Amino acid sequence: MLVAKPVVPGRVKPRLIGPLTALEAAEVHRLMLQCVLERLADSVADTGHGLVLALDGTCGAAARTLDLPAAWRVIDQGPGDLGERMAGIWSCLGGGPAAFFGADCPDVPRPALRSAVAAMARPGASIGPTEDGGYWTLAASGPVPALLSGIDWGTPSVYHQTREAARRGGIAITDLDHWADVDTHEDLQALRRRLMDQDEPVLVRLRAGLDRLHRESRP
Incomplete structure (x- = not known):
């Protein structure tokens, strides 16, 4: 399950605005989503x-900005x-098994994605922490x-409060891989550096899109 904001300039990636325009920040969000x-x-x-x-907003109009796989x-x-x-x-x-994801960690290693999917079959919950104190996935049966x-x-x-809530509720919780998310311009540049070594086709396309945007946004 992917929980995300629609691609609307000014509503997404506000911390990128400044180095980027609102339109460019929205394009970063679209590419990552x-x-x-x-x-x-x-x-x-x-x-x-x-x-x-699951989109926050008018689903039909928002979804038209994406090339949605049929599934x-x-x-x-x-x-x-x-x-x-x-x-x-x-x-x-x-109310069955579910794994929640966001769009801010597009390059999570594929084995970690598979671990999150597999976690839906295990008792308790699994969580993938991010460097900013949140998490990139929450999965449970x-x-x-x-x-x-x-x-x-x-x-x-967010991450520590979630673990504390699990402790209070007697819920076993397992950490998945830590990863970096993308909120700031520095985060975006770090993502571009990580993508330089990737050969997975989807990540190669993301790198190409971000590189194109970088070239077009330079004065």
Whole structure:
């Protein structure tokens, strides 16, 4: 399950605006979102798991900015903070196994993606920490509402608060690979450097798109 904002200039990647225009920042978001869509589709192929893109906003118009692989179903995130939206999505989809992803870590290693998919079959929950204190995935065999409430979303405390909520609730939680996400211009340049060594076709396309944007944005 991919939870993301639609590609709307000014609504996405605000910390990139300055070095980039709002339009350019939105294009970064679109490129990364497209990359994650394709990589997740590859990662769950032949597993029997469904693919859901939950967008914050008008689904139809937002989805038209993307080249959606056929397997993806698009829904609206619904109201509330991020945890309330995740819980609502989980409930609406039947409350079975799920792995939540965002679009800010497009180059997570493929073995880590497979580990997140496999984690849906294990008791407890699995979480992939990010360098800024959040996480790139939360996977579990069923709803874990205790891990989605009382969290200061969008802050460096998210990962530690989630682990503490698991401890209080008696929920076993396993760490997956740590990875870097992309929020700032420095993060974006670090991503471009990491992509230089990649030969996975989806990541090569992401690198080409970001390189093109870099050339076009230079004065």
